[in-house]
Amino acid sequence: xxxxxxxxxxxxxxxxxxxxxxxxxxxxxxxxxxxxxxxxxxxxxxxxxxxxxxxxxxxxxxxxxxxxxxxxxxxxxxxxxxxxxxxxxxxxxxxxxxxxxxxxxxxxxxxxxxxxxxxxxxxxxxxxxxxxxxxxxxxxxxxxxxxxxxxxxxxxxxxxxxxxxxxxxxxxxxxxxxxxxxxxxxxxxxxxxxxxxxxxxxxxxxxxxxxxxxxxxxxxxxxxxxxxxxxxxxxxxxxxxxxxxxxxxxxxxxxxxxxxxxxxxxxxxxxxxxxxxxxxxxxxxxxxxxxxxxxxxxxxxxxxxxxxxxxxxxxxxxxxxxxxxxxxxxxxxxxxxxxxxxxxxxxxxxxxxxxxxxxxxxxxxxxxxxxxxxxxxxxxxxxxxxxxxxxxxxxxxxxxxxxxxxxxxxxxxxxxxxxxxxxxxxxx
Amino acid sequence: xxxxxxxxxxxxxxxxxxxxxxxxxxxxxxxxxxxxxxxxxxxxxxxxxxxxxxxxxxxxxxxxxxxxxxxxxxxxxxxxxxxxxxxxxxxxxxxxxxxxxxxxxxxxxxxxxxxxxxxxxxxxxxxxxxxxxxxxxxxxxxxxxxxxxxxxxxxxxxxxxxxxxxxxxxxxxxxxxxxxxxxxxxxxxxxxxxxxxxxxxxxxxxxxxxxxxxxxxxxxxxxxxxxxxxxxxxxxxxxxxxxxxxxxxxxxxxxxxxxxxxxxxxxxxxxxxxxxxxxxxxxxxxxxxxxxxxxxxxxxxxxxxxxxxxxxxxxxxxxxxxxxxxxxxxxxxxxxxxxxxxxxxxxxxxxxxxxxxxxxxxxxxxxxxxxxxxxxxxxxxxxxxxxxxxxxxxxxxxxxxxxxxxxxxxxxxxxxxxxxxxxxxxxxxxxxxxxxxxxxxxxxxxxxxxxxxxxxxxxxxxxxxxxxxxxxxxxxxxxxxxxxxxxxxxxxxxxxxxxxxxxxxxxxxxxxxxxxxxxxxxxxxxxxxxxxxxxxxxx
Numbered sequence: 001x002x003x004x005x006x007x008x009x010x011x012x013x014x015x016x017x018x019x020x021x022x023x024x025x026x027x028x029x030x031x032x033x034x035x036x037x038x039x040x041x042x043x044x045x046x047x048x049x050x051x052x053x054x055x056x057x058x059x060x061x062x063x064x065x066x067x068x069x070x071x072x073x074x075x076x077x078x079x080x081x082x083x084x085x086x087x088x089x090x091x092x093x094x095x096x097x098x099x100x101x102x103x104x105x106x107x108x109x110x111x112x113x114x115x116x117x118x119x120x121x122x123x124x125x126x127x128x129x130x131x132x133x134x135x136x137x138x139x140x141x142x143x144x145x146x147x148x149x150x151x152x153x154x155x156x157x158x159x160x161x162x163x164x165x166x167x168x169x170x171x172x173x174x175x176x177x178x179x180x181x182x183x184x185x186x187x188x189x190x191x192x193x194x195x196x197x198x199x200x201x202x203x204x205x206x207x208x209x210x211x212x213x214x215x216x217x218x219x220x221x222x223x224x225x226x227x228x229x230x231x232x233x234x235x236x237x238x239x240x241x242x243x244x245x246x247x248x249x250x251x252x253x254x255x256x257x258x259x260x261x262x263x264x265x266x267x268x269x270x271x272x273x274x275x276x277x278x279x280x281x282x283x284x285x286x287x288x289x290x291x292x293x294x295x296x297x298x299x300x301x302x303x304x305x306x307x308x309x310x311x312x313x314x315x316x317x318x319x320x321x322x323x324x325x326x327x328x329x330x331x332x333x334x335x336x337x338x339x340x341x342x343x344x345x346x347x348x349x350x351x352x353x354x355x356x357x358x359x360x361x362x363x364x365x366x367x368x369x370x371x372x373x374x375x376x377x378x379x380x381x382x383x384x385x386x387x388x389x390x391x392x393x394x395x396x397x398x399x400x401x402x403x404x405x406x407x408x409x410x411x412x413x414x415x416x417x418x419x420x421x422x423x424x425x426x427x428x
Numbered sequence: 429x430x431x432x433x434x435x436x437x438x439x440x441x442x443x444x445x446x447x448x449x450x451x452x453x454x455x456x457x458x459x460x461x462x463x464x465x466x467x468x469x470x471x472x473x474x475x476x477x478x479x480x481x482x483x484x485x486x487x488x489x490x491x492x493x494x495x496x497x498x499x500x501x502x503x504x505x506x507x508x509x510x511x512x513x514x515x516x517x518x519x520x521x522x523x524x525x526x527x528x529x530x531x532x533x534x535x536x537x538x539x540x541x542x543x544x545x546x547x548x549x550x551x552x553x554x555x556x557x558x559x560x561x562x563x564x565x566x567x568x569x570x571x572x573x574x575x576x577x578x579x580x581x582x583x584x585x586x587x588x589x590x591x592x593x594x595x596x597x598x599x600x601x602x603x604x605x606x607x608x609x610x611x612x613x614x615x616x617x618x619x620x621x622x623x624x625x626x627x628x629x630x631x632x633x634x635x636x637x638x639x640x641x642x643x644x645x646x647x648x649x650x651x652x653x654x655x656x657x658x659x660x661x662x663x664x665x666x667x668x669x670x671x672x673x674x675x676x677x678x679x680x681x682x683x684x685x686x687x688x689x690x691x692x693x694x695x696x697x698x699x700x701x702x703x704x705x706x707x708x709x710x711x712x713x714x715x716x717x718x719x720x721x722x723x724x725x726x727x728x729x730x731x732x733x734x735x736x737x738x739x740x741x742x743x744x745x746x747x748x749x750x751x752x753x754x755x756x757x758x759x760x761x762x763x764x765x766x767x768x769x770x771x772x773x774x775x776x777x778x779x780x781x782x783x784x785x786x787x788x789x790x791x792x793x794x795x796x797x798x799x800x801x802x803x804x805x806x807x808x809x810x811x812x813x814x815x816x817x818x819x820x821x822x823x824x825x826x827x828x829x830x831x832x833x834x835x836x837x838x839x840x841x842x843x844x845x846x847x848x849x850x851x852x853x854x855x856x857x858x859x860x861x862x863x864x865x866x867x868x869x870x871x872x873x874x875x876x877x878x879x880x881x882x883x884x885x886x887x888x889x890x891x892x893x894x895x896x897x898x899x900x901x902x903x904x905x906x907x908x909x910x911x912x913x914x915x916x917x918x919x920x921x922x923x924x925x926x927x928x929x930x931x932x933x934x935x936x937x938x939x940x941x942x943x944x945x946x947x948x949x950x951x952x953x954x955x956x957x958x959x960x961x962x963x964x965x966x967x
Contacts (some may be wrong), residue, residue, distance in 0.1 A: 042785075199935065217635075222639035
C-alpha cells in the first residue's frame with residue numbers, strides 16, 4: 001500500500017462523509033416545472049422552463065433554501081390540456097414536489113386546478129390572464145385585467161384622444177373575458193355602442209385582409225380610433241403585416257397588444273410594427289441595475305447573446321424569489337404554512353419597485369405602456385405612478401362586481417360575495 | 429441704480445429677441461438648436477422641433493425625415509447629431525443632418541439611435557408636410573398635401589391657399605383644393621363659400637369627403653336647404669361608388685385567399701388526386717419550402733429582393749427531393765393500402781416537424797418581405813390591392829399553367845397520366861411505373877415547396893406552418909373532384925371567394941365553419957366533387 005492509495009482512500013472516505021451528510025440533511029427540496037416543451041405552446045413556454053432552471057441554479061449557488069439544495073423536476077405536458085392535469089398529478093404524487101411553476105394558457109391552468117386543490121399542491125402561474133379566479137393553492141404572478149388592459153385603455157383615451165375602439169381577439173377564454181370587461185369599462189366611460197367593434201378570429205388566423213379592411217373603414221369615420229388586440233401569438237405577424245401593407249400606420253390607428261412582447265417580436269420583421277403599443281408590467285428596455293443583472297444572467301445561462309427577456313419571465317422571477325422567502329419565513333415547505341407566509345410577502349421586481357403579494361393571491365405591479373421600436377424592443381411612453389394591486393374579480397362585470405377573494409381569516413374564500421356575505425361552494 | 433440698468437438690459441433683450449427669431453436665425457443657431465435634440469427627453473422633443481422648424485425652414489427637412497424614419501443617430505464619441513445609412517452588416521455611412529457632408533463610416537457600436545414616439549412622429553409628418561409644400565418633386569408635394577388632408581388646421585390651409593395659385597401640377601392642385609374645400613365646409617360661415625367648396629368634392633372618394641358631407645347633413649336646421657340638397661345628392665352618389673369599390677375589394681380578397689388554397693392544393697391534387705396517395709406530410713413539404721426561403725435569405729442577406737426569386741427553384745428542389753425520398757423509402761411499400769399510407773405519412777409529418785424544431789429551434793423564423801412586395805397598388809382612396817397578395821395570385825396561376833403544360837405536353841406528363849389511368853397496361857407498354865411514381869410524387873412535393881415560398885410572405889414560418897394548411901388543401905381537392913386539376917382551380921377560388929363574402933356578415937370563425945358545413949353537405953350529394961373523373965379512368 002503506497003501513499004497514493006492511502007490518500008485516495010482518505011479522500012473517498014471524506015467525500016462519502018460529505019455526501020451522506022448532505023443526504024442526511026433531508027435530501028433536497030423539489031421544484032416541479034410544468035411547461036410545454038413541445039407542441040404549439042413550446043414557443044413561449046420553453047423560455048419559462050429555462051427561467052426556472054436558471055433561478056434554481058442560482059439559488060443553489062447561494063446555498064439553496066434552509067440549507068437544502070433545490071432540485072428541478074421538469075415534465076412536458078406537450079401543449080395538451082388534459083395532459084397538464086396528469087403531469088401535475090404525477091409531479092405531486094410520484095415526484096412529491098414541494099412547489100410547481102407552470103402553465104401558460106388559461107385552459108391549461110383550469111385543467112390543473114382540480115388536481116392541485118385535491119392534492120393540496122402549490123402552483124405559481126406567471127402569465128397575464130383574464131382574472132375571475134382565485135384559488136387557495138395558486139399564486140398568480142402575472143397581470144390581472146386591471147393591471148394591463150384597463151390602464152392601456154386609459155392611456156389611449158387620455159393621452160391619445162381615442163374615441164372609437166376595435167376589440168380584436170383570438171377566439172378563446174382570455175380574449176373573450178378581457179373584451180367583456182373592456183366593453184363594460186368603455187361603456188361606463190360613455191363610449192357609445194356604435195363606437196365599439198368586436199371581432200374574433202380562430203387560432204393561427206393568417207388571412208387578415210377583410211378584417212383589416214374593416215378596421216380601416218371603421219377608423220376612417222373621423223374619430224380617432226385604436227385597436228385593442230388580444231390576438232394570440234402566431235396570428236399577430238400576418239395581422240401587423242396586413243396593417244402595414246394596407247397603409248395603416250401607428251399614428252393613424254394605433255394597436256395596443258396584450259400578448260405581444262419581446263420574445264414574440266424576436267421572430268419577425270418589425271418594420272411594419274414600429275409605433276404600435278403593448279402594455280405589460282415589465283419591458284427588457286427598462287433601465288435599472290436589477291434588470292441589467294437579470295438580462296446578463298439570462299444571456300449567459302442560455303448561451304445566446306440575442307435572446308431577449310419578457311414579462312412572464314419577470315413574473316416567474318418574482319414568484320420564485322417570493323416562494324424562497326416564504327419557505328424561509330415559514331421554516332418549512334409545508335403548503336399551508338407557505339401559503340400563509342406568502343400573503344403580504346414583498347420582493348423587488350425588475351422595474352425598480354417592490355412587488356407585494358395580496359390577500360387574493362395576486363401581485364401588485366406597475367403598468368407600463370411601450371411603443372415598439374425597429375430593434376424589437378419597447379420604448380416606455382407611460383408608466384403608472386404607483387403599483388397597482390391585482391384585482392381577481394373585475395369590478396366591471398355584473399357577475400363579479402360584488403365578489404372578492406381574501407385568503408386571510410376570517411373570510412378565507414376565493415369567491416366571497418360581499419353583499420350576501422357568503423362564500424361560493426366552489427373553491428376558486 | 430444697478431437694478432435699473434438690469435431692467436433696461438432685460439428690456440432691450442426682450443425687444444431684440446423676437447425680432448431675431450422673426451428675421452431667421454443664422455446657420456449656427458439652427459445647428460445649436462439641432463444639437464439640443466441629442467440629449468432631449470421625449471416630452472422636450474416637440475418644443476425643440478418647433479423651434480427648429482421656425483429657425484431652419486427647408487434646411488431641416490433631411491433631419492426631420494431621418495428622425496421620422498429612424499435614421500438619426502448620436503455619435504457617441506463626439507455627441508454630434510448624424511444621419512446614418514446602413515451599408516450592410518454593422519456598418520453605417522454617416523452624413524451631417526444639416527448640410528449633408530459625408531462624415532465617413534462607423535459601426536453600430538459607435539452610434540446611439542434617437543428614439544421617437546407616435547406623438548413626435550405625428551408632429552414630424554405635419555412639419556414635413558408644411559416644409560415640403562413647395563418642393564420641386566410633385567410626388568413630394570402630393571404627399572405633403574395628403575398629410576394635411578387628415579388633419580387640416582388653419583395655418584396649413586393658409587399655406588395651401590398661397591401655394592395653390594402657383595401649383596403647376598393638375599393632380600396636386602386638385603388635391604390642394606380638396607383640402608381647402610374640406611376646411612371651408614367645416615369652418616366657413618358663408619353659405620356661398622360652402623356651396624362652392626362642395627363643388628371641389630365632386631368625384632372624390634376619400635373617407636374625409638364622406639365624413640364632411642355627413643357632418644354637414646347632421647347640422648341644425650339653419651343650414652340653407654340648397655346646401656343640404658347638394659350634399660345629399662353627392663353623398664348618395666359617393667356611397668354607391670364606395671359600395672362598388674368595396675365589392676371589388678372583397679372579390680379580390682376572395683381571389684387572393686383562393687389563390688393560396690389553389691397553391692397548397694395543387695401539389696396534393698397530384699399526389700392524392702392523380703396517384704391516390706393520402707399524403708399527410710403534404711403540409712410539412714410546404715413548411716420545408718418556407719424554411720428553404722428562410723435559408724436562402726440567410727445566405728444572401730444583402731439581396732432580399734432577389735432572394736425570393738432564388739428561393740423558388742431552391743424550394744422546389746428541396747421539397748421534391750424529400751418527396752422522392754418519402755416515396756422511395758416508405759410509400760412504395762404501402763401501395764394500395766390507404767390506411768397504412770395515411771398513418772405512415774402522418775408519422776413522417778411529425779418527424780419532419782420535430783426535425784425542423786431541432787435544427788431551427790421551435791421559434792418562428794423571420795423571413796423578410798422584399799420592398800417590391802410590400803405596400804399596395806392604389807387605385808383611389810378606398811380601393812387598393814396589396815402587392816404581396818397580388819403577386820401570390822399571379823404566382824399561383826403561373827404554377828397552375830406550367831403544371832398543366834407539363835402534364836399535357838411532356839413525355840413525363842403522358843406517362844403520369846397513363847400510369848394513373850391504368851397501371852398494369854402502362855407497365856406492359858414498357859413504362860417504368862416505379863420511376864414514374866417517384867417523379868410524380870416529386871413533382872407534387874416540389875409544388876408544395878413552391879406554396880411554401882408564397883406562404884413565407886404571408887404568414888409565419890414555423891414548425892406548425894404545415895398543420896395549419898393540411899386540412900384546407902384536402903378540402904379543396906375533395907371539393908374540386910379527385911384527380912382533376914381544373915376542379916382544384918375552380919374549387920380553390922370558389923371556396924376563397926365564398927369565405928370572403930361570408931366573413932363580413934358572420935365573422936371569421938363562423939365563415940370558416942359555414943364553408944366546412946357546406947362542403948360536408950356537398951360531398952354527401954356529389955361524393956366525387958365538382959368535376960368527377962369520367963369514363964374508365966374513374967373506375
